Amino acid sequence: MYSHLLVPVDGTALSTLNISQAVRLAQLLGARITFLHAEADYGGTGEGALLRELDPAWFAQEAQGDSAAVLGKAMAEAGALQVPCAGHAKVTDRPAQAILEAVEELGCDLVVMASHALHGPRTWVYGSQTEKVLRQSRVPVLVTRSERDEPLTAAERAITALVDEHRSMAVVVKSLQALANEARQGGRLDVATLRPMLQYLRDFPERLHHPKEERHLHVRLLQRHPAAQALLAELERQHQVEYETVRRLTRLADRCAAGAPEALTGLQDTVQTFAEAVWAHMKLEEGPLLTLAREHLLEEDWEEIAEAFKANDDPGLGRYEAEDLRKLFTRIARWVPH
Incomplete structure (x- = not known):
């Protein structure tokens, strides 16, 4: 064994x-x-x-x-x-x-x-x-x-890219929790380290990751399997809640930087709630959503989704900015205790 x-x-x-x-x-x-x-x-x-x-x-x-x-x-x-x-x-x-x-x-x-x-x-x-x-x-x-004998299928490429992006966000959320816990023990928040994490959680999911899911995976699945509408609506609602929570965390970080004593407790509580919501959301996507996608999507659907996740599909986010996000993630990952 x-x-x-x-x-x-x-x-x-x-x-x-x-x-x-x-x-x-x-x-x-x-x-x-x-x-x-x-x-x-x-x-x-x-x-x-x-x-x-x-x-x-x-x-x-x-x-x-x-x-x-x-x-x-x-x-x-x-x-x-x-x-x-x-x-x-x-x-x-x-x-x-x-x-x-x-x-x-x-x-x-x-x-x-x-x-x-x-x-x-x-x-x-x-x-x-x-x-x-x-x-x-x-x-x-x-x-x-x-890979030479068994190349990845379009479905594997698409799902692997989606899950890989989930893992990137998980690393940043983990770092956010670690920073909040450190502040809880020491009574002081490292706002300079926190801001890049919030920037990543604001820019990457909202401008790049979630739009690809909604414009490609969600749209295609709804076409092939209309019964998925309720699940997709719930996932998109959760996206919006996530955006607002990150904005709230940003406001709380600003108040912490300004010396507001009650803001730290609010930030710590919000970080925990946010992390739990992110884990639940990813579990819903990687479980029920991808199960339905595997059952109902066609090869041409997976090709489109794989290409969307491979390339920078968001016209509001240029290649240079996407590279900046990659570098930002790398910098955050170096801070996370392993």
Whole structure:
């Protein structure tokens, strides 16, 4: 019986699907998971070396890479099913070796990974690395999917993208709760850290994530299955409540910054209510909504939805702003205690 799974992650769609499968496996086995993200040495690149000389502070930020963001989302997936987990980041130019070393160092007894089976920078953990791990590992290796032999379907791409965005929001909500709890213990709110979290929760769901759900997934499902109308109306009502709650949190943060003593308690209570509502909303979407979608949507529907989530579909949010949101999320994820 396996008790400790090592799951390499890299932020791609196939990796996200592999995480979901690994988490379910761990739940069935009663096992725990360590997620591993192997990051290239930014300081070893020409760009990194130059930035270190020109702006050491900015270099220190960039050198951290995406590990916190990638690991944070993976751990949110495990947390949703109450699977014990940890994150492990490694800076190395030999990702397969990093996996093998982590197995020995952490005492893992099963590696669960997928294979892109492609060439290029997106194969930092996978691709040829899978073959190296299979040949050299002293513990069993479970390869859940080979993208070359079994490409992701349109439905898988769409659902994986939607769930991945849920995990991004979960990381930020978790950070919001941690900050509120810290303030409860210390009696003082770190407003400077709070504001970027509220900005993300205001901009990403309202301007990017929820509009895609409503304009594509909801519209298509209503066309194919009109009986879903009540469920879709409730989900869209919850979207509006979420927007207003984030605005209320922003006002409370402003009052905290102005020194209003009662505002901190109000903010802490609102954060807890907001977090509970977000978890319930995601559970409703990933449960009943996606169950109906799998039953009733056609391949052409899934293609449209997958493309909408892949591209920036909101005309009010340009590509540059979307990239800013990604960077903002990465910065927030680095703050979250793992």
